[in-house]
Amino acid sequence: MFFVDTVDVPGLGNRGYLAGGTAHAVVIDPPRDVDRVLTAAALRGVRISHVLETHVHNDHVSGGRELARITGAVYVVPAAAPVAYDRLPVSDGDRLDIDEGLALRAMATPGHTPHHTSYVLEEAGRAAAVFTGGSLLIGTVGRPDLVEPRLTERLARAQHASAHRLAAELPADTAVLPTHGFGSFCASGPSSPDAGPTTIGEQAAVNAALVKDADTFVAELLSGLDDIPAYYTHMGPLNTVGPAPVDLTPPPVADSEEIAARLAAGEWVVDLRGRVAFAEGHVAGSFNIEAGGQLAAYLAWLIPWGKPVTLLAESPGQLAEAQRELVRVGIDRPAAAATGGPEDWVRAGERPETYRRAAFADLPGLTGLTGLPEADGTGGTDGTVRVLDVRRDSERSSAGHIPGSLHIPLHRLRSRMGEIPTGTTVWVHCAGGMRAAIAASMLAAVGHDVVAIDDSFANAPIPNRC
Template identity: 65%
Template sequence: MFFVDVLETESLGNRSYLAGGPDAAVVVDPPRDIDRVIAAAARRGVRIAVVAETHVHNDYVTGGLELARLTGARYLVPAGAEVAYARVAVADGAVEPVDAGLELRAVATPGHTPHHTSYVLEEAGRAVAAFTGGSLLIGTVGRPDLVEPRLTEELARAQHASAHRLADRLEDAVSVLPTHGFGSFCSSTAAGGEHSTIGAERAANPALVQDAETFVRELLAGLDDVPAYYAHMAPVNSEGPAPLDLTEPRRADADEIARRLAAGEWVVDLRSRVAFAAGHVAGSLNFEADGQLATYLAWLIPWGRPVTLLAHSADDLARAQRELARVGIDRPAAAAVGSPADWVAEGERPASFRRATFAELAAARRDGADDMVVVDVRRAAERAHGWVRGSVHLPVHEIHRRLDEVPPGTVWVHCAGGMRAAVAASVLDAAGREVVAIDDGFAAAAGAGLPLVTPSDATAA
């Protein structure tokens, strides 16, 4: 009897899989921190015999090469992928033994990348699960625009064909087990659920219910922003990632923190946005350890810029270090644990700024404050559904480069829920602006009486 264990990396919206029988297993699309994978195999009491990549990943650094090296597993990488290391180059139709009665069959499914390959797990010759990587996701497909802009439409068409290729050869009961689609920016649109089968996708996935022209048109029209760090992931994965080093960073005192800030390095405070607003080292930036730390810090930071991490506890620091290593920010320049009292240089005071709700923003507007500017830091796709009248749109991942576009006055900054507003507020605060972070859900804006603009209003105007 086969098993499939899911290894979730929630912050990146990805899943890896450990699947096999009583003695041996395959790992599909392993994360960078392979200690989790090795521990999962140990709990099952199985040997990792095969490591399989569905594609050269654009959104995280793989642990596949190191996992194969440590375990002696055969390392499967699609034959069309150009990589600088030895691997088993997998072609369409190739079959790889996993355990007695269990085999892995490669199915070429280009679209997310030109070389993308799915893997069908077969038990006694019968397909039981499909590891679909960035091809057929739950209710959608992987985005086709991460490789080369000139290939985007061609790859979108390939996604449609690949989805049909899987659906045509697999029975309804076969499980669909994608790598992306649980919040990942590799997903073309938001995925529709946690579990699925070929039959469920056949009935509802746009790639399987729409004709090719409609599918491609709507897919291309709905593509959202791409995190800037994605440009660095495929080259790292193609070259061969270095082994992960999670040893504790060197500790910095208040004077060193001040020197690093003065040198233009990034000092990142991992505490909650509530704690950061109440008091922080002037010039530091707030990326919550419990938020989408890797996605947004890696998106904003100039690639290769040294980063010093400030954390409330050693556990928070360790979690953040692991999270950042998954996207190639391997070694913090330094770190400190404690509170602003420990991090602020002698003679200096912690900086702070206000937090507010949409109701407080509405009240301030009614009171006639004429130096207010409202900045919306949501992505364009989010703002397209409606926005606060008179607000300035500067997506959070662009605000550090567009500070000169923020009008004068007190800046009230909001997103959809508060996390990204806190990031943007810290950037503005570090730049010397007076800022108010709106820590509130955007749905509260209408209830607060703020005038909203909808797409239909904008069209009519």
């Protein structure tokens, strides 16, 4: 009998896996904080014999090399992957014996990257599960545009072919265990964050790559690709040279004077508390990115790479979890941190700043949207209220928009601040409230009067909504 344990990384929409038998196990695509994997192996009472990567990751820093060093396991990387360290290179058809009756077979599945490799877990010679990394995901495939723009269409076609190879060569009841696709920006199409177990046979009936011909699939995939998170530029190179060991010890403690000094120096101070608490009181100039959720992805996407960041948390536990999330995307050491609340973080004689929160029903001029300037791309100066939509392009085009609203996706806001009109109240919305809170905090930090719409876009006033 074999087992497969999942190591979830929900903030990045990823999963790693520990799989093995009674004495030995392998790890596929481990997160950077490898202590979680070591704990899982200890609970199973198995020794980790191999650590495998399906590809050189572009969305997170891998813990594979460090895990192999700690455990003495063999580090397995596709032979064609351009890495700068020693590893066991594997090619299509190579087999690794894992435990009695258990083996892994490498299966070339290019598309997400040119060297991408899936691993088939075989029990007594029969395929039981396949670790598909960024190849075949649940309902979709990994995006093909993260390596080189000139390769994108070629890799999209390779994704289609790889998906069909998996479906053709593996039994229908083979479990499909992808790394990406549970909210990951590496997925090329929607995949439920709560997606449960699936099989090759089930995917053959529903996966876009398996139910559409190659030309249709490629055309739709390429037309639906959204912006690539900025921090992805740094992940591949880090994984190519081999990341340093993780340091999760607490950062230096910052008092109110140091927090103010870091803000004055242009550094980022990020408040990890919930958006309701932040709106009710925060340090002037700080940004709000809620702990949990997608903290790592959005902070890494928004912050200029390498800029010092100070974290403000409501508790040591919240701070420690945030550090753990951030090392996964290469933000290794906060410059400083503080815990408590805004009354602890502002200097003597100063008061925390606030801004308003609201629902779509509170938006002035809701009936007919009177008083909202028309969307002319200039920002508008003829109204006292401006609605700012910070959703991504694909969301706005698919779900509609409020007439007259200005559209600047959150990840472009920092570079397009000059388009936000002054002398108006800016009502900021996204699809659910979290990104609106980030944007509202960024606008408030530079002096805008803001209202964060903390509401589902399903409640937005859109004429002729079906």
